[in-house]
């Protein structure tokens with residue numbers, strides 16, 4: 001969960017800075033844990049993987065993560081995985097033993113370069129596979145099936161791929177031999193990323209990645225926990241790097257989102273630099289909520305001053321109608337003599353400098369707080385309220401200054417649309433919201449039953465505008481917050 005929010009923000013910022021970015025998130029939908037789970041629940045593995053992926057994606061939506069371009073699944077890439085392993089075998093980087101195939105780490109003189117490990121410190125997993133390996137650090141590329149139903153045909157007999165090769169094959173398929181940035185949680189650096197790097201580098205005679213970005217992990221603070229230690233125990237990659245992440249159940253991510261809203265969690269995560277450990281506790285999230293409140297209150301003030309009047313300069317006067325920050329050069333402006341705009345101009349520079357410095361979102365956010373104070377001061381000093389003249393210099397510079405906030409916050413992926421509940425959802429709010437939406441769903445149903453489709457559609461359209469999507473299914477209508 002930390003990873004997707006961070007990389008979503010990084011992609012937004014890179015695009016805003018003029019880069020063309022393709023973001024791939026691998027879904028490793030076949031591994032030991034999924035197989036164990038499928039046995040435990042007596043359901044096909046594919047079904048479990050599907051459920052988990054759907055759940056994962058719905059959490060991402062709530063967190064405002066919508067920049068992913070490709071979500072490849074390992075099970076859709078078996079031919080690519082198999083030919084990848086074959087190529088490694090032909091180049092003598094891999095060897096087969098009784099239907100298993102291993103990567104020979106001794107053949108790769110660069111092995112250990114990412115995590116700075118020496119050959120001597122390599123510890124492979126024990127068990128049956130250990131006896132077949134040439135050296136303990138060798139890792140499985142292909143695992144022979146032991147009478148398992150989950151198996152694919154291969155030149156080495158029926159089996160399934162190792163986890164590391166799934167990632168290498170999928171990223172190669174979409175991004176080619178070398179790509180710019182590989183992200184992931186710090187806990188994946190070894191062995192997962194080290195092994196990906198070795199396989200891909202040896203297979204393609206080219207460096208796999210130009211930059212590695214490892215995000216810090218989340219640590220539970222004194223009160224409460226998030227996303228679950230159990231997640232990480234179940235699958236290290238999932239919980240931290242944003243693969244399939246189980247989130248249901250007490251303390252799970254969806255519960256936390258329900259209680260706090262995705263925006264609050266996103267804001268909370270971005271206040272820490274992505275390489276640092278995030279200490280999660282309830283107090284921290286509450287504090288993030290209080291900070292967001294200050295922004296929401298300003299947006300209300302702004303709307304009150306500007307929304308009631310027609311303006312030729314800006315098409316919409318609500319904060320959320322101001323233009324988003326699509327491009328860095330477009331947002332440049334000269335502040336002239338106006339002191340608020342001079343302040344905003346300097347703040348914008350500072351914000352961008354922070355983001356340019358290894359995506360320091362924490363420093364960037366503190367700049368936003370300074371700007372917020374300047375904006376409120378401006379409103380107070382000029383006594384601006386609903387009766388203010390829209391063309392007066394004080395309001396014109398307020399609108400310009402607010403559009404800078406709009407530009408910068410949209411780059412962070414926050415304040416993209418009005419918060420559904422201003423107070424950012426504690427349990428009581430969530431229940432209230434649930435009740436109100438269900439009431440509207442029933443009214444719509446009744447309207448449709450008496451063939452008053454216009455009212456039915458109006459209810460749905462208005463809810464859509466408010467960010468509530470209705471899902472009509474056979475068993476009835478449900479709802480979700482739309483991205």
Ligand SMILES: [Zn+2]
Pocket residue numbers: 026167192237
């Ligand atoms: Zn991976």
